Amino acid sequence: MLLMLDLAGETPLYLQIRNQIVRAIASGELSPGERLPSIRSLAEQSGVNMMTVSKAYTQLKQEGYIEADRRYGTVVAGQRAHRLTEKSVESLYVIAGEARIAGMSEEEFLSLCREAFGEGGERK
């Protein structure tokens, strides 16, 4: 679990952490039941404050992506019937608009979406 944080970017650090963990889960890099690194270790590795990592974990728990486990600390949750957030769908529409204005064809855009979805190799 290696984090790549952009300290200068506009995305808050805790959100960057949250996003990267979500992508790691989606790609299979992190499997259901697998233990996540401790807050302390992740904070040290990444050079950020523990509170920042803690906040990311808290949000991931609220969203149902991870869960606390008495024996093992924090683990990746089993798959659930989440749905895409209203907010995420909104963002998708905005991005699609930007793509359209940028002159992308529908095929090009869908190709990009397919690539994004297929990121971590085929799902079993």
Place this chain on the structure above:
Amino acid sequence: MLLMLDLAGETPLYLQIRNQIVRAIASGELSPGERLPSIRSLAEQSGVNMMTVSKAYTQLKQEGYIEADRRYGTVVAGQRAHRLTEKSVESLYVIAGEARIAGMSEEEFLSLCREAFGEGGERK
């Protein structure tokens, strides 16, 4: 040009305005060369402060979506040579990850993307 703002949401107002204008341009509701409402009028209609609208317009100018015309106010930009921002592509990947974890199939996700892209009807 009618804005739907979510005053309670976490997305800054100026960003909501920016996003809706981008979508309006993408959908063809706003055509290249067409005048945008003045900062003042848009602010009054939407019940937000002038500075907030001004900030949205400033960002849209920097992004190349609109231009100031010293004689007529603000107009939709004509020439576009944008590319999708790195940031937007990043977001797309995160959303795709969320969709995958949510259990959507590739087909379902692409269907959603197609709908988002096709939003305002066919392009001329």
Place this chain on the structure above:
Amino acid sequence: MLLMLDLAGETPLYLQIRNQIVRAIASGELSPGERLPSIRSLAEQSGVNMMTVSKAYTQLKQEGYIEADRRYGTVVAGQRAHRLTEKSVESLYVIAGEARIAGMSEEEFLSLCREAFGEGGERK
């Protein structure tokens, strides 16, 4: 006398006009005693309001670059012992700073300055 105005730029139109006339005088394109186009004609050619051209002429008069002539309208003034404005010197310092940060060597910068000064060919 052909003006190239950037309607979208941040420089006010009257200033753009003023600047181009100054450069035309410096380069010798406009000689001392020569008549300037009438406000009306210049406004029509350039597609701007007469008031805008008028404002540029007014400032040029105040700065001593042109003068009213009862018989001929407006003419280029004879050379005078102007000095560089404090404001212009300030700007020069800022530009030099930008050049330095941009990584230009002193030689490169001076070369650029020489080119700018020599713009309109050798002075007689």
Place this chain on the structure above:
Amino acid sequence: MLLMLDLAGETPLYLQIRNQIVRAIASGELSPGERLPSIRSLAEQSGVNMMTVSKAYTQLKQEGYIEADRRYGTVVAGQRAHRLTEKSVESLYVIAGEARIAGMSEEEFLSLCREAFGEGGERK
């Protein structure tokens, strides 16, 4: 970091602040990686509003002169790959024209340019 603002002048305050910071970076008074004063403190010291300083910082970020560091505030940018703006080159040509009309010789003008470039002592 001490600012000298001309409250009566025509140059907007936020631009004066931006220009002085650029000059401070160019002269080496501010080094890459060094922290800039916080918006609040600079605003207090200079007797201007926070928003005004904020606007200057925002522009400097967009121009790549400084960067936000989410942990430490705002710092002078490290890597620079700028080029002189088209706008700055334009201004240089206008100033050179003014100098020429003012009767300066090429040598005198270049001497002034050299002084402007060499401002904060020799570069390391």
Place this chain on the structure above:
DNA sequence: GTGGTCTAGACCACG
């Protein structure tokens, strides 16, 4: 503590 956002109201430059 930091920067980011927003308001209400004002003044000015531009065209």
Place this chain on the structure above:
DNA sequence: GTGGTCTAGACCACC
């Protein structure tokens, strides 16, 4: 009438 600038004071998100 347009956009640009500024103020004084407030609240919030982030670290």
